Amino acid sequence: MTANPLDDPFYYLNNFQRVLAWLTQRYADVLSVEEQRFIDDFIALPRPAQGLLVRMVMRKGLHFRHTKLRYAEIGDIADAVAPLLALGWVEEQACLSPVELFEVLLKPEILLCLGHLIGQPKARKSEWLQALSDQDGQPQPFRAWCPQLEERLYSLTVMGLCDRLRLMFFGNLYQDWSEFVLADLGIFVYEAVEFSAESRGLRSREDIDACVFLHECQQRFDASEPLEPIIARVHALELDNPWLERRRGKLLFQLGQHCERIGDFAQALSLYRGCTYPGARLRMIRVLERIGEYALALELGEAAAQAPQSAAERQALLRILPRLRRKLGGPPVARAVAREVERLDLHLPRVDPTLSVEYYVQAHLHDEAAPVHYVENSLVNSLFGLLCWPAIFAPLPGAFFHPFQRGPVDLLNEDFHDRRAELFAACFAELDDGRYRQTIRRRYAEKWGVQSPFVFWGALSEDLLDQALDCLPAEHLKHWFGRLLLDIKANRAGMPDLIQFWPQHKTYRMIEVKGPGDRLQDNQLRWLEFCHEHRMPVAVCYVQWAEQGA
Incomplete structure (x- = not known):
C-alpha cells in the first residue's frame, strides 16, 4: 500500500x-x-x-x-x-x-x-x-x-x-500551495502528462517579469485605482510570448468594458482598437453605434461579416448590420424568420418554489420506458472529453507546465484544434467504425475523477452513459464534437437542459426548458439552429405555473 x-x-x-x-x-x-x-x-x-x-x-x-x-x-x-x-x-x-x-x-x-x-x-x-x-x-x-x-x-x-x-x-498566481494538499488528499486528481524541456510557459526572465507586471496591473484595476496609468503601462508592455500576449489582450478587453460602463467611449474605442482578444472587434462596433458613428460602425461590421471571428459574432452582426443600414437611411431589411422548433407547453403545479423549473419538467416527462435526465452542457461535453482524452492531454510544447493542470493552457486558443488535428482525427475515426462505445466506457472506468476541462464526473452515471451510447447516433456525436472544436469557449455552453431517451427504440430528444418570462439566449438559439440543420430531435418546453387548487 x-x-x-x-x-x-x-x-x-x-x-x-x-x-x-x-x-x-x-x-x-x-x-x-x-x-x-x-x-x-x-x-x-x-x-x-x-x-x-x-x-x-x-x-x-x-x-x-x-x-x-x-x-x-x-x-x-x-x-x-x-x-x-x-x-x-x-x-x-x-x-x-x-x-x-x-x-x-x-x-x-x-x-x-x-x-x-x-x-x-x-x-x-x-x-x-x-x-x-x-x-x-x-x-x-x-x-x-x-x-x-x-x-x-x-x-x-x-x-x-x-x-x-x-x-x-x-504559470499563474491564482493557484497556491494548497494544490499539493488537495492532490495528496485525493480531492483533486490530475492527468499524468509527460513534460519535455519545452514544457514551460515562462521561457525567459523577461517573461517572468512581464507576467508579474500584468498581475500587478490586474490587481490595481481590481482595486479601482486610476485607469490612465494602468492603461499606459499595459500598452507600453512589449511581448513575444503568445501566451502572455493573450493575457495582456484579456486585460485590455476588461479595461475596455469598464470604460464602456462608465461612459468613457473614446478610451473604450482606443482599447478595443489595439486589442486582439476575441470579442474586442464586436465591442468596438457596438460602441461606434452607441456614439452615433453609424458609417464607421457599418464599415467595420461589413468587414467583420466577411470573416467572422466566431458564430457568436456572426449572429450578432446579423442583427446589428440591418439596424445600422436603417439608421443611415437604407431600405428596411426583413429579418430572417426563425426556424420552427418543436414546442411543448406545460402547466405545472409548483409545490416547492425552491426547486428549478427544469426539475419539474424532468419529473413530469420522466417514464421508465422513456427516462429524462437533466444534463444541460454536461453530457455532450463529457462524451467528447472521454473519447478525445488523448488529444486533449497530448504533451505538446506550451500546453502543460506543471502537474496540477485541469487541461492544456492553450485550450481556448484559435490553433488548439490545428495543433492536434491528427490526434482528433484518430479519435473521430472511432465514431465511424463503432469503436467509440468501448473506448468511452473504458475511459469512464479508467479516468474516473481525473480533472478534465470537459468531463462532468458528478453528472455522469453508468446508466446515463449506457443510455446515451445506445440512443445517440454516432453521426450526431460527430457533428456535436466538431462544433465544439470550432469554438470551445462559446460552444461548450448553451446546450438544451434535458435529454429524453427511448432505449427500446434507440432514439432520443433534447429539451430546452423556459420558465415564465424566460426567453432563449443567443448561444441557445445557435445550438437549436445547429440541431435543426443536422436534423437532431430537439424541442423547447415553455412552462406556466398552474394555480394551486385550480
Whole structure:
C-alpha cells in the first residue's frame, strides 16, 4: 500500500522542496541571482527553520505573532526562527501601518494598547482604525505600538520572491500551495502528462517579469485605482510570448468594458482598437453605434461579416448590420424568420418554489420506458472529453507546465484544434467504425475523477452513459464534437437542459426548458439552429405555473 504523503508532519515542506527541485531542473536558466541564492540557502537551513519559513509563506499575511506560531514538528519557535532572522528573510522590527497593526490585534488588545488614541470603547473596529489614521498614525514597530504586550512579532520579507517561484511553477498566481494538499488528499486528481524541456510557459526572465507586471496591473484595476496609468503601462508592455500576449489582450478587453460602463467611449474605442482578444472587434462596433458613428460602425461590421471571428459574432452582426443600414437611411431589411422548433407547453403545479423549473419538467416527462435526465452542457461535453482524452492531454510544447493542470493552457486558443488535428482525427475515426462505445466506457472506468476541462464526473452515471451510447447516433456525436472544436469557449455552453431517451427504440430528444418570462439566449438559439440543420430531435418546453387548487 502506498504511504499517504500527509502522514509525514513535514508534508508541506516536502511539497515546497518539490517545487524548488522542479524549478532548479526546468528554470535554472531564468532564475535570478537572488532566487538561486534563496534556493541554495534554503537547502542549507536546519529542517525546523525550513519548516517554519514554509509555514509562514503558506499562511495569510506577512506578520506573525510568536504565540500564534505553534507547530509540534518544528518545536521551539525561537530556535527555528534564528537562522531566518540571520538571513534577513524574517525581521522583528518591521514598521507596521495602522491597517497592518489591526490585522494582528484582537479588540481587547486594541483597547489596551491604543485606547488613549482611539477613544469610544464601544465603537466598531473600523471606526477605531479611522480614528487612529486621522491622528496621522505613522508606521512603527510592533513593540512601539504595543509596549504592554510582551510578545515578539515576526515579519516575512521574502514573500514576493516566493510568489515569483510559485508563478514559475504554476504559470499563474491564482493557484497556491494548497494544490499539493488537495492532490495528496485525493480531492483533486490530475492527468499524468509527460513534460519535455519545452514544457514551460515562462521561457525567459523577461517573461517572468512581464507576467508579474500584468498581475500587478490586474490587481490595481481590481482595486479601482486610476485607469490612465494602468492603461499606459499595459500598452507600453512589449511581448513575444503568445501566451502572455493573450493575457495582456484579456486585460485590455476588461479595461475596455469598464470604460464602456462608465461612459468613457473614446478610451473604450482606443482599447478595443489595439486589442486582439476575441470579442474586442464586436465591442468596438457596438460602441461606434452607441456614439452615433453609424458609417464607421457599418464599415467595420461589413468587414467583420466577411470573416467572422466566431458564430457568436456572426449572429450578432446579423442583427446589428440591418439596424445600422436603417439608421443611415437604407431600405428596411426583413429579418430572417426563425426556424420552427418543436414546442411543448406545460402547466405545472409548483409545490416547492425552491426547486428549478427544469426539475419539474424532468419529473413530469420522466417514464421508465422513456427516462429524462437533466444534463444541460454536461453530457455532450463529457462524451467528447472521454473519447478525445488523448488529444486533449497530448504533451505538446506550451500546453502543460506543471502537474496540477485541469487541461492544456492553450485550450481556448484559435490553433488548439490545428495543433492536434491528427490526434482528433484518430479519435473521430472511432465514431465511424463503432469503436467509440468501448473506448468511452473504458475511459469512464479508467479516468474516473481525473480533472478534465470537459468531463462532468458528478453528472455522469453508468446508466446515463449506457443510455446515451445506445440512443445517440454516432453521426450526431460527430457533428456535436466538431462544433465544439470550432469554438470551445462559446460552444461548450448553451446546450438544451434535458435529454429524453427511448432505449427500446434507440432514439432520443433534447429539451430546452423556459420558465415564465424566460426567453432563449443567443448561444441557445445557435445550438437549436445547429440541431435543426443536422436534423437532431430537439424541442423547447415553455412552462406556466398552474394555480394551486385550480
